[in-house]
Amino acid sequence: MQFLKDLISSFYKNIDARVNSPILGTLSAVFVILHWDKFTLLFLGSGTIDARVENFKLFLNEITAFDYFLLTVLMLAYLFALPVANYLIELLLGAIxxxxxxxxxxxxxxxxxxxxxxINSKYKAEHESEIAAQEIIEEIAFSNEKIEQQKLLTEDIRQRSKSAHEIIQSMLEKSKKLN
Known part of the structure; x- marks a missing residue:
């Protein structure tokens, strides 16, 4: 009994490896897609099963080298070009x-x-009187500062004027003494 289980398991693994093979699976899919009409007649055609099988065998015998070449090109395009196209599309989608x-x-x-x-505008509208009062206080402080600067400047000018007046007086007195 164990022998039979091992034999069935071995068959299953071999069949699974062949069916799941990407090359064989792609080749089979491309072949079926290219010749779908023949497969449809084989499975769903009219007439006896023997006649349909004979017609399918004749079709298989008539496959040319060009058909094999076309199968190979399509299989390679599916196996290699499609993943590259998929990768490029994913890159484009990532950038987008x-x-x-x-x-x-x-x-x-x-x-x-x-x-x-x-929010800033609402705050200003709600606290408009406080903001206006603050601006007025700042303007008054600025004006007071300017007034103080003007006073200092005026006092400085007075001092210089007084010094200049004293110098001119002393020079006038000296010139009178010299004449």
Whole structure:
């Protein structure tokens, strides 16, 4: 009994390896896709099964080298070109997703900036009298500072004027003494 189980298991593994082989599976799929009409007649055609099988055998005997070449090209395209195309499409989709994500982030940032401006405007409107009073106090302080600077400047000019007047007086007296 164990021998029979091992034999069935071995058959199953061999069949599974052959059916799951990417090359054999692709070759089979491409062949069926290219000659779907023959397979349809084989399984669903009219007439006896023996006649349909004979017609299918005749079809298999009539396959040319060009048919094998076409099968090989299509199989290789499926096995190698499709994964490359899939990879390139994924790269493109990734780049598009990054652009979309950045755009979404920029929109959210702009919305937050607008919200901050709105909050600031509401605050100013609610506290308008306090803000105006603060601005008036700042203007008064600025004006007082300017007045103090003007006083200092005026006092400096007076001092210089007084010094200049004394110098001119002393020079006038000296010139009178010399004459």
């Amino acid at each position: 997703e990054q652009v979309r994500y950045r755009f979404s982030i920029n929109q959210k940032v702009d919305r937050e900036k607008e919200r901050a401006r709105l």
